[in-house]
Amino acid sequence: MKHPDIEDFIDAIVTVIREQNIEDAVKMEPVHSLTDILALRKITHLRKIARIFQVKYYSKKDRKTLTGDLVASMRQPELLAEVLDILPDQEWIFFLKAVHESGITVEYLSPEDYIAQQNIGLIQSFFHQDQLHLVVPDEIKAAFKVLEQNDYSEDRNYKMLMSNLCIAAINLYGVISQYDFLDLFNRYSKRQATLDELFNNLIVRVQQDVGFCFWDDYIVHDSFEDDDFELVNDLINDRAGKPKYEPAFDELLQYVDWNYYEQTPQIRALDNFFSKYMDNQAQRLMLMDEIHDLAASEARLQEYFDLIDSVGVEFKGEAEPMKLANLLVDVQNNTRLWRNHGHTPNELYRKETGLKNAGAEIIQFPANRTATKIGRNDPCPCGSGKKYKNCCGKS
Incomplete structure (x- = not known):
């Protein structure tokens, strides 16, 4: 047809x-x-x-x-x-x-x-x-x-594998020590590298502004330059003792694309929710991208609702803001974080507790997840501090 x-x-x-x-x-x-x-x-x-x-x-x-x-x-x-x-x-x-x-x-x-x-x-x-x-x-x-x-193509493939794996690792972890990255690279490369070779090859890519740079004994996302690398140690200390998420090779290479993130069931559920309000799939995709970025930065719930308000979503019914809040919590709890060494909050929670089926209970907002009825004079569940009738309940 x-x-x-x-x-x-x-x-x-x-x-x-x-x-x-x-x-x-x-x-x-x-x-x-x-x-x-x-x-x-x-x-x-x-x-x-x-x-x-x-x-x-x-x-x-x-x-x-x-x-x-x-x-x-x-x-x-x-x-x-x-x-x-x-x-x-x-x-x-x-x-x-x-x-x-x-x-x-x-x-x-x-x-x-x-x-x-x-x-x-x-x-x-x-x-x-x-x-x-x-x-x-x-x-x-x-x-x-x-x-x-003189086997140039083989040499170039070696350099590009090193560069691509470095981009993927930084995209997933934010920061990785040169020693850990060397171990990661040699795990997947037939041609083994030394620390000097790693530095000499990657410094060329740094000069091309590919998205990472060197700091002390680490390779870091170049956004850390904005604060003179002051936040690098904070991140390292914050995730001390946490296990590193180590995906399979094919999955790791997905992160060579700086814009890549997993299309989790939670993201798909959220997209389905917005399909009632937005017919244009391309616009919904852009919204999902921005929501993921907020989740990766561990944004407050109010920031999500500000974003959603900016695209003109008007809720259909009093229960919708609460339903959306719960979906956003689920997304945030299933988003990979630099602070968790690439794990999602739920994955890390399961590892720490030994529970196999932990629900999205790491970040709970709002606290009463069973509420279905919101009074017109009640505080809006989006967290704005306004009354529901003057905020998400306007429509």
């Missing part, structure tokens, strides 16, 4: 992508020489590429001299390796495909596959005869062939 609305939506996306491809491409028959490709760039763009490939005095050189020096630098395997090291994974995968082809011809292609490497001269797109053509310059191919003979 066809769905016209969905098909129209997909067609619209493809049209936008194709238009972007055409805008970013040179309108001519493809060329393959690096000199010829660089000749298509403005001198201001050449200078940006020259800075990346460490060409000296690039700002003072004329176009011809700059192009010659730039070609000489880009042909050096060692410099090419440094540039390839910082390519996003998605672009690296496409580069591996393109570098072994005379050219790739498609009707359209996601800019996320190639635009960063086009900006630094590793690839060039052409629009010719109503097709998109993507070419890796011959000189880049030759330099990469030398790298491949």
